[in-house]
Amino acid sequence: MSETNMERVYREKEKRLIAAMQNEKPDRVPLRIYAAEFCAKYVGYSIQEATHDFEKGFFAVRKCAKDFKWDGTITNPIYVWTGLVEQIGLKYFKVPGTDLSPNIGFQYLEPDDEESAFMHEDEYDLLIESPTQFLTNVWLPRVSKYFVPPGSKNTYDNNMAWLKGGMSMLYYDYKNNEQAELMKKDSGTVASVIGILIAPMDIIANKLRGFKQLCIDIYRRPDKVLAACRALQPYLLQNALYSSDHERKFPIGLWLHRGNLFSDKIFKEIYWPTLKDIVEELWRNNIQTLWYAEGDWGRWIDYVKTLPEKSIIYHVDKDDIFEVHKKIGNKFCLSGGIPNDMLAFSQPEEIKEYCKKIIKIVAKEGGYILDAGGAIQQDAKIENVRAITDAAFEYGTY
Amino acid sequence: MAETSKSDNPKFLKLKPGELIPWERKKSEYPKITGDEKVFEKVWKDIEKIGNRFIWFCLTDS
Numbered sequence: 001m002s003e004t005n006m007e008r009v010y011r012e013k014e015k016r017l018i019a020a021m022q023n024e025k026p027d028r029v030p031l032r033i034y035a036a037e038f039c040a041k042y043v044g045y046s047i048q049e050a051t052h053d054f055e056k057g058f059f060a061v062r063k064c065a066k067d068f069k070w071d072g073t074i075t076n077p078i079y080v081w082t083g084l085v086e087q088i089g090l091k092y093f094k095v096p097g098t099d100l101s102p103n104i105g106f107q108y109l110e111p112d113d114e115e116s117a118f119m120h121e122d123e124y125d126l127l128i129e130s131p132t133q134f135l136t137n138v139w140l141p142r143v144s145k146y147f148v149p150p151g152s153k154n155t156y157d158n159n160m161a162w163l164k165g166g167m168s169m170l171y172y173d174y175k176n177n178e179q180a181e182l183m184k185k186d187s188g189t190v191a192s193v194i195g196i197l198i199a200p201m202d203i204i205a206n207k208l209r210g211f212k213q214l215c216i217d218i219y220r221r222p223d224k225v226l227a228a229c230r231a232l233q234p235y236l237l238q239n240a241l242y243s244s245d246h247e248r249k250f251p252i253g254l255w256l257h258r259g260n261l262f263s264d265k266i267f268k269e270i271y272w273p274t275l276k277d278i279v280e281e282l283w284r285n286n287i288q289t290l291w292y293a294e295g296d297w298g299r300w301i302d303y304v305k306t307l308p309e310k311s312i313i314y315h316v317d318k319d320d321i322f323e324v325h326k327k328i329g330n331k332f333c334l335s336g337g338i339p340n341d342m343l344a345f346s347q348p349e350e351i352k353e354y355c356k357k358i359i360k361i362v363a364k365e366g367g368y369i370l371d372a373g374g375a376i377q378q379d380a381k382i383e384n385v386r387a388i389t390d391a392a393f394e395y396g397t398y
Numbered sequence: 399m400a401e402t403s404k405s406d407n408p409k410f411l412k413l414k415p416g417e418l419i420p421w422e423r424k425k426s427e428y429p430k431i432t433g434d435e436k437v438f439e440k441v442w443k444d445i446e447k448i449g450n451r452f453i454w455f456c457l458t459d460s
Contacts, residue, residue: 085460
């Protein structure tokens with residue numbers, strides 16, 4: 001069967017991205033843009049529409065990918081589908097259009113005291129004993145308006161939340177796969193991150209104890225925190241492998257949250273070793289990790305540099321990408337580094353000049369992918385996002 | 399919150415990653431398997447993975 005024009009475009013984009021991720025020189029610096037609420041703004045949807053009706057979110061990202069000639073992007077621009085959140089009745093979200101104005105992005109609510117923590121200070125052993133059962137029997141009934149714990153009187157809402165929550169996930173997975181195919185057919189754009197990993201200590205901070213409570217725990221019961229992270233490791237690895245690209249072409253997304261906020265001692269003794277093992281195991285399974293270093297991670301580069309060559313794509317958010325490049329050299333592919341505040345406040349000529357500088361210095365020998373520091377939100381100017389594409393085509397050819 | 403703060407099943411099953419109800423436990427429910435046990439086991443474990451993904455999806459993806 002002969003190859004269609006769009007199949008050829010897809011193959012070229014895929015080749016370009018893979019070459020850069022392998023630290024090689026592609027034909028041109030790839031554009032792999034992760035745009036979130038920006039996509040809704042570009043097509044004229046409210047944030048609520050794109051967040052809650054994922055078909056609209058999917059359409060918005062396809063339109064952006066086509067118009068801005070992105071080589072790769074993510075299938076769903078907005079990370080959380082609040083339609084599923086509502087089926088389960090998750091309490092830790094503020095949803096645009098109900099809790100928030102329709103044009104504000106969804107928000108996480110984190111437990112800020114012991115009473116509201118989703119895992120209590122004396123429950124580490126229960127988590128360590130059997131993480132999956134702890135989540136099912138204890139954690140989910142606390143974070144959901146509908147789920148009830150074993151032993152409590154059952155309810156119709158509980159039954160429906162389990163049924164509709166599970167069905168929603170399957171439906172969403174099915175539609176995500178369909179979206180990857182539509183991206184390919186519409187514009188040859190590649191779904192360039194597949195699957196999810198969160199660091200064990202971030203999981204405890206984000207969803208179980210809350211960051212404030214965790215900061216107390218690391219002084220009062222550091223052994224329990226370490227043991228809990230160790231207990232979570234094989235489960236997070238399993239979840240990462242299950243959700244990853246089965247063709248092993250594109251990386252799994254590791255969204256790093258709190259590692260940059262801990263002391264040297266805590267990072268060295270808990271955060272780093274319990275994360276490193278998982279990333280190394282993924283690499284042994286031929287899966288690269290997109291090391292999405294949210295915030296400022298510069299102080300931990302010496303640790304990250306010990307990971308196997310090419311095992312990660314180091315994504316730069318708020319660090320100076322030129323400094324990161326100096327320190328990492330060509331050990332890993334780099335991505336990102338275009339400050340999001342520039343996308344909101346600078347002029348297109350400034351964006352182009354900044355991209356030109358990155359291309360000239362960081363991408364000189366290949367191994368670089370153009371992207372903003374963080375997922376692009378609705379504050380970015382459309383002409384500035386277009387300027388990234390212009391820079392790639394004007395200055396990025398090898 | 400107090401009523402839901404403790405599991406009523408403190409003696410948790412030792413569940414391996416990807417497992418919700420171990421195959422050995424399910425197998426013990428059959429009085430006798432007259433056919434191919436591996437067919438039952440494979441299908442049981444395939445669905446286990448999807449169910450397990452839902453629990454961990456809630457934690458990591460939502």
